[in-house]
Amino acid sequence: MSTQRDFPPAPELAISRWFNADDTPTLAGLRGEVVVIEAFQMLCPGCVSHGLPQAQRIHQTFGDELTVLGLHCVFEHHEAMTPVSLEAFLHEYRIGFPVGVDDYESGVTTPITMARYQLRGTPSLVVVDRAGRIRVHAFGQADDLLVGATLARLIDEPLP
Amino acid sequence: MSTQRDFPPAPELAISRWFNADDTPTLAGLRGEVVVIEAFQMLCPGCVSHGLPQAQRIHQTFGDELTVLGLHCVFEHHEAMTPVSLEAFLHEYRIGFPVGVDDYESGVTTPITMARYQLRGTPSLVVVDRAGRIRVHAFGQADDLLVGATLARLIDEPLP
Amino acid sequence: MSTQRDFPPAPELAISRWFNADDTPTLAGLRGEVVVIEAFQMLCPGCVSHGLPQAQRIHQTFGDELTVLGLHCVFEHHEAMTPVSLEAFLHEYRIGFPVGVDDYESGVTTPITMARYQLRGTPSLVVVDRAGRIRVHAFGQADDLLVGATLARLIDEPLP
Amino acid sequence: MSTQRDFPPAPELAISRWFNADDTPTLAGLRGEVVVIEAFQMLCPGCVSHGLPQAQRIHQTFGDELTVLGLHCVFEHHEAMTPVSLEAFLHEYRIGFPVGVDDYESGVTTPITMARYQLRGTPSLVVVDRAGRIRVHAFGQADDLLVGATLARLIDEPLP
Numbered sequence: 001m002s003t004q005r006d007f008p009p010a011p012e013l014a015i016s017r018w019f020n021a022d023d024t025p026t027l028a029g030l031r032g033e034v035v036v037i038e039a040f041q042m043l044c045p046g047c048v049s050h051g052l053p054q055a056q057r058i059h060q061t062f063g064d065e066l067t068v069l070g071l072h073c074v075f076e077h078h079e080a081m082t083p084v085s086l087e088a089f090l091h092e093y094r095i096g097f098p099v100g101v102d103d104y105e106s107g108v109t110t111p112i113t114m115a116r117y118q119l120r121g122t123p124s125l126v127v128v129d130r131a132g133r134i135r136v137h138a139f140g141q142a143d144d145l146l147v148g149a150t151l152a153r154l155i156d157e158p159l160p
Numbered sequence: 161m162s163t164q165r166d167f168p169p170a171p172e173l174a175i176s177r178w179f180n181a182d183d184t185p186t187l188a189g190l191r192g193e194v195v196v197i198e199a200f201q202m203l204c205p206g207c208v209s210h211g212l213p214q215a216q217r218i219h220q221t222f223g224d225e226l227t228v229l230g231l232h233c234v235f236e237h238h239e240a241m242t243p244v245s246l247e248a249f250l251h252e253y254r255i256g257f258p259v260g261v262d263d264y265e266s267g268v269t270t271p272i273t274m275a276r277y278q279l280r281g282t283p284s285l286v287v288v289d290r291a292g293r294i295r296v297h298a299f300g301q302a303d304d305l306l307v308g309a310t311l312a313r314l315i316d317e318p319l320p
Numbered sequence: 321m322s323t324q325r326d327f328p329p330a331p332e333l334a335i336s337r338w339f340n341a342d343d344t345p346t347l348a349g350l351r352g353e354v355v356v357i358e359a360f361q362m363l364c365p366g367c368v369s370h371g372l373p374q375a376q377r378i379h380q381t382f383g384d385e386l387t388v389l390g391l392h393c394v395f396e397h398h399e400a401m402t403p404v405s406l407e408a409f410l411h412e413y414r415i416g417f418p419v420g421v422d423d424y425e426s427g428v429t430t431p432i433t434m435a436r437y438q439l440r441g442t443p444s445l446v447v448v449d450r451a452g453r454i455r456v457h458a459f460g461q462a463d464d465l466l467v468g469a470t471l472a473r474l475i476d477e478p479l480p
Numbered sequence: 481m482s483t484q485r486d487f488p489p490a491p492e493l494a495i496s497r498w499f500n501a502d503d504t505p506t507l508a509g510l511r512g513e514v515v516v517i518e519a520f521q522m523l524c525p526g527c528v529s530h531g532l533p534q535a536q537r538i539h540q541t542f543g544d545e546l547t548v549l550g551l552h553c554v555f556e557h558h559e560a561m562t563p564v565s566l567e568a569f570l571h572e573y574r575i576g577f578p579v580g581v582d583d584y585e586s587g588v589t590t591p592i593t594m595a596r597y598q599l600r601g602t603p604s605l606v607v608v609d610r611a612g613r614i615r616v617h618a619f620g621q622a623d624d625l626l627v628g629a630t631l632a633r634l635i636d637e638p639l640p
Contacts, residue, residue, distance in 0.1 A: 377623070377625055378625065381623065381625045381626055381629070382625075382629075463537075463541065463624075464623075464624035464625045464628060465537055465538065465541045465542075465624045465625075465627065465628035465631075466541055466628060467625065467628065468624060468625035468626060468627065468628025468629040468632070469541075469542075469628040469629060469631060469632035470632070471625075471629060472628070472629035472630070472632040472633050473632050473633075473636065476633065476636070
């Protein structure tokens, strides 16, 4: 029997700075909504060619039915992908959804949120349901048909 | 108010010959299942590059959750796209789902099923719900995310 | 030491019917010109997705500097790819250069020209120089940069 | 009548720093060779999807027959595309040919080499012949067949 206990709770995001956001999104504040988190690095080729375009298609296709957040989790070349560079990247690639910079603890290479979610790398797609639980946790390329089906089901799911 | 009367009943298929099928599929016999109909012509470039690959992805992604049927509705170059040519085409392009040849009335250019469904051309994607009603009727290229979402919702829909 | 004897003479084409041609092209008649031969089958997926589009790009890019000929060499599913089907195919895929149907000897599966050129399959790209010698003989996908370079060199080559 | 005076001399490069280079390439030092210059910005989507992959294909296809140089000419978002960011970009996108950072005069937005060549933007493809003259000067996407043909002809051209 499958119960809600099967799905782990989504840890809160630790963000040092937001782009494309008027306020400061938190998973706590978004409880009740389906949240799609696209974890990326701006200099990761697979993120540029697959992950981010898919996140943009999700944003355009599902509109107000869910919330898309980018998570810039830099775990290599830290000086090369600062917020200054990220801001120009988001402008040039016309990323319109909110993007948060994953925060660091002093002296630790892997950023905080990336560690909390145990992400294997970028791009990673994480989907959090209305009850704040992790329902998708996928590294690499995810299929649009399957992602579309999963998102529709999570959108339609009643709150537990 | 939306009621089930908003969705037109799906007319029965008129098929002269089936490929990739042990029996003779009918919409009446498939009542209770979601049925995806990919209407195509084997010499239509958009069908070869977009419509049929999408139908194959649907077939692979959703497996037993729904039924995918190809409908070869030839409305031009009739002598060029006979069942003999279609059979080789299905083999070469590795189309694994059942494909029916849309039947004709003597002296009429547009095949019977194509006329019943008032299809504008090929490729066209038609989706029939478990209650036998037309829920998707799309000419041209359809977006995978949106198709995936729609199919999931129809699969999850209780019988009316 | 490399001499012109290294390049085999291109056998004449054996064509049962031409499309997109006012006259009857022959390699003998085209002596003095660079001739690009795109050997294909209309139901071969690699021909449709790669070989023929490349031949069309060659036709558009080099225009009058060389002659592009299609060679429909059917070695399987013969009844599925008759001239009637080919004619509709050429129309639908907007193939504008002359295409010849490779001829047969009674009871032999492999068509005559295909056998003369010892083609391994389709798509195959064959390039004949101004002196009637085979200079390119490539099965599968050929790189545009390399093909462009080779064609320019053959176009610029003085007659021996 | 066309004479060599029709082709303008290629101005020297003004480079503040080289990557992927043991020495300091100059056009003067490369006189006698065909030089392909790919002008790009690391955050320019068209450079990432088209210009740089084409330069890599040229590098792989023509090998020692010519020299490929990248020119990082940043004319916007200067703080976002510093040499530190460029170095990580070249690593992640596996760019193996030498890349020079276009130099600046204090207070001028457009970098020096970009101004000397009157480039309209990025990506731009510039080809310099063995005699140090500009033979290709193309903004945007260039066709592989045509580029291949042009490069072969310049490689084969005797020194004037």
